[in-house]
Amino acid sequence: MNLKKKLAVTAIGAAMVLSMGTGVLAGANLQEIKAYLNGSITVKYNGSPVQLQDEQGAVVLPITYDGNTYLPVRSIAKTLNVAVNYDGATNTVLLGEQNEGVALAKNFSNSSSYHTKDPDLTTYKGKDYKDVYFDNAKSSRGSSFMLYPKGKYQKLVLQVAATGNDIERFFVQDSKTDTKLKTTTIAVDEGLKTIEVDIAGVEEIFVHADIEGDGGMFVPLTTSYFK
Numbered sequence: 536m537n538l539k540k541k542l543a544v545t546a547i548g549a550a551m552v553l554s555m556g557t558g559v560l561a562g563a564n565l566q567e568i569k570a571y572l573n574g575s576i577t578v579k580y581n582g583s584p585v586q587l588q589d590e591q592g593a594v595v596l597p598i599t600y601d602g603n604t605y606l607p608v609r610s611i612a613k614t615l616n617v618a619v620n621y622d623g624a625t626n627t628v629l630l631g632e633q634n635e636g637v638a639l640a641k642n643f644s645n646s647s648s649y650h651t652k653d654p655d656l657t658t659y660k661g662k663d664y665k666d667v668y669f670d671n672a673k674s675s676r677g678s679s680f681m682l683y684p685k686g687k688y689q690k691l692v693l694q695v696a697a698t699g700n701d702i703e704r705f706f707v708q709d710s711k712t713d714t715k716l717k718t719t720t721i722a723v724d725e726g727l728k729t730i731e732v733d734i735a736g737v738e739e740i741f742v743h744a745d746i747e748g749d750g751g752m753f754v755p756l757t758t759s760y761f762k
Contacts, residue, residue: 564626570600578606578614585614613686616735620687631735632689636760639682640666643756647680650756657755659696660726664755670744671698671751678752679743681710684734688761691732691740693754697721700750707732710739727755734761 576597578585587595587610598605608628612619620629643650649670651657657667670678684691695705702721707730709716717732721744734740744752 568600570598570605572596573599573604576604580614587611587614613736618687618689618735629687633762636692636762637688638757639759639761640756642683643668644683649678650680659753659755664757666756668754668756669751670746672746673699673749673751675747677743678746679741680754682740682742684737684740684761686736686738689733689735690762691734691760692762693730693732693742693759694727695721695730695744695759696727696753697723697725698751698753699723700747702744702750702752703747704745705730705752706743708741708743709734709737710741711737716740721752727753727758 574596576599578587578597587597587607589595589607590609595607595610597607608630609619612630617631618629620633621627622629643666647668649672650668652666654663656669656671657664659667668680672678682691691707693707695702701723704718705721706718707716708714716734716737717730719728719730721728742754746752
């Protein structure tokens with residue numbers, strides 16, 4: 536087990552309870568204990584001290600209980616750049632890449648006129664993808680949309696096809712830090728190109744393509760997903 540997995544697994548403990556809120560605690564199988572917030576413990580990652588924080592940026596402390604130290608799972612996951620989510624229905628903490636993908640169509644909140652469910656526009660090479668982002672304006676310009684994983688996923692898997700003309704520049708960017716996460720080209724003869732991007736800890740994503748002439752960009756939202 537590598538360092539990231541060891542620390543992430545260790546982090547699941549008493550401190551995990553602190554980040555879930557009273558709504559979750561009400562239905563949990565809990566046992567009352569006597570533990571201590573331990574402000575004397577320093578956490579270092581790769582030799583550098585780190586400040587553990589919750590989702591709102593408030594400082595959180597390790598907990599000492601029965602001779603063991605417990606670290607807040609969300610803070611440790613953020614430090615290690617590992618995605619973390621919580622499934623309230625099953626009381627399960629999800630660390631890293633999930634077994635099943637979540638289609639972008641499920642939470643795609645983009646007001647662009649290029650987001651469509653029109654069967655005349657959602658079909659590519661004989662297959663109807665039902666829900667797509669299809670920019671077919673046929674003029675040279677940039678085409679882009681936003682995604683909001685909110686740090687819950689480890690990977691973004693996009694399927695993208697260039698129509699009419701090749702896309703010479705396509706990139707995925709962390710919108711908050713302006714960091715390019717993936718840059719590539721997409722040729723018309725590639726068909727639907729699958730693009731995988733590591734998005735651990737990323738809150739907002741900017742997806743952009745340079746469209747040339749009568750070209751276009753086709754992104755099926757039912758087969759593109761977070762994982």
